[in-house]
Amino acid sequence: MATEEILEIRWHARGGQGAVTAAKTLAEMSLTQDMFFQAFPEYGPERMGAPIQCFNRLSKERISTYCGVTNPQIVVVVDPTLLDVVDVTTGLTEYGTLLVNSPENPSEIRKRMNIEGRKIYTVDATHISFDALGRFMPNIPMLGALLKITGLISKDEATNYLKESFGKKFPQKVVDRNIVALERAFEEVKGE
Numbered sequence: 469m470a471t472e473e474i475l476e477i478r479w480h481a482r483g484g485q486g487a488v489t490a491a492k493t494l495a496e497m498s499l500t501q502d503m504f505f506q507a508f509p510e511y512g513p514e515r516m517g518a519p520i521q522c523f524n525r526l527s528k529e530r531i532s533t534y535c536g537v538t539n540p541q542i543v544v545v546v547d548p549t550l551l552d553v554v555d556v557t558t559g560l561t562e563y564g565t566l567l568v569n570s571p572e573n574p575s576e577i578r579k580r581m582n583i584e585g586r587k588i589y590t591v592d593a594t595h596i597s598f599d600a601l602g603r604f605m606p607n608i609p610m611l612g613a614l615l616k617i618t619g620l621i622s623k624d625e626a627t628n629y630l631k632e633s634f635g636k637k638f639p640q641k642v643v644d645r646n647i648v649a650l651e652r653a654f655e656e657v658k659g660e
Contacts, residue, residue, distance in 0.1 A: 476537045477524040477614075480556050481546035484516040486607030490546075491522045494611060497621050497629050498526050510536050519547075519554055526620070542618070545569060546593070546610050557583060567613055567657075569593040569606050574660040589617050591657040600649035608646045612653030623654045 477494075481487030488509045495507035506525040511518075523537040539559045545568045550556060560566065565587040568577055574588035591613040593606035600609075608630075615621050621629075627647050634643045 474525050474527040474529075474531055474533070475542070475618075475620075476540045477526075477542045477544060478537045478540040478559075479522045479524075479544045479546060480550050480554060481520055481522075481607075482517045482550070483511065483520050485546050486605050487520065487544075487546045487610075488522045490607035490611045491524050493608075493629075493633070494524055494614070494620075495526070496633065497615075497626060500625055500629060501621060503528055504531050506531055506534075519550055540564065542567065542614070544610055544614055546606055548594075551577075551581065557581070557586075560586060562586070565589065565617065567591070567610070567617060569610055571595065574658060578660070587617075587659060589613065589657055589659040591653050593653060596649050596652045596656065600652060601645050608649045609653035612650035613657035615650075616654045616657050617659065623651060626650055626654075 479487045479491055491507040495505040498505045504527050509520060509522040511520040525531050539561055541561055542565045543556050543560050545556050548568060548570045562585055567589045570577060570590045571592040572590055574590050577590060578588050593609035594604060596609040597604055597606045615626050630647050631643060634646055
């Protein structure tokens with residue numbers, strides 16, 4: 469990332485899937501890279517399960533923009549059912565990246581959504597979350613996949629951060645399961 473660049477990320481999820489937590493965790497992790505960051509949701513009094521968006525901005529320089537992200541370089545789709553409900557590619561730059569929670573190959577997503585250009589990645593975060601966490605909570609696997617495809621933070625740095633940060637809030641068993649979920653997503657994300 470060039471020093472004057474601001475990386476903008478838009479997350480699409482449903483309330484209760486942990487996307488806001490993932491965006492905040494990414495922002496906090498960026499501190500380990502001496503980056504400036506923003507992480508914020510855009511939703512009102514929606515109920516659990518309603519579509520939401522949240523955003524990140526990351527930069528080596530100070531960030532003076534304080535509005536929603538309209539032209540992201542990266543879009544992360546935590547809930548694949550939103551592909552049929554929301555145009556997740558709105559505003560995605562021509563050379564942008566789309567990361568989708570899906571067992572499908574990226575080429576299948578491209579064909580189904582009729583996407584030209586852009587990079588597409590998929591990871592089965594749903595399956596990983598059930599295996600590693602014992603429930604549907606795809607946020608940490610999606611964060612792991614995002615870190616892998618961007619190279620912003622290494623797997624070791626990310627797992628060390630989770631150990632320290634989550635270790636203050638959760639029992640060791642929960643921390644360990646989240647680390648497994650993050651590491652699996654790092655290994656299992658697919659791109660075309």
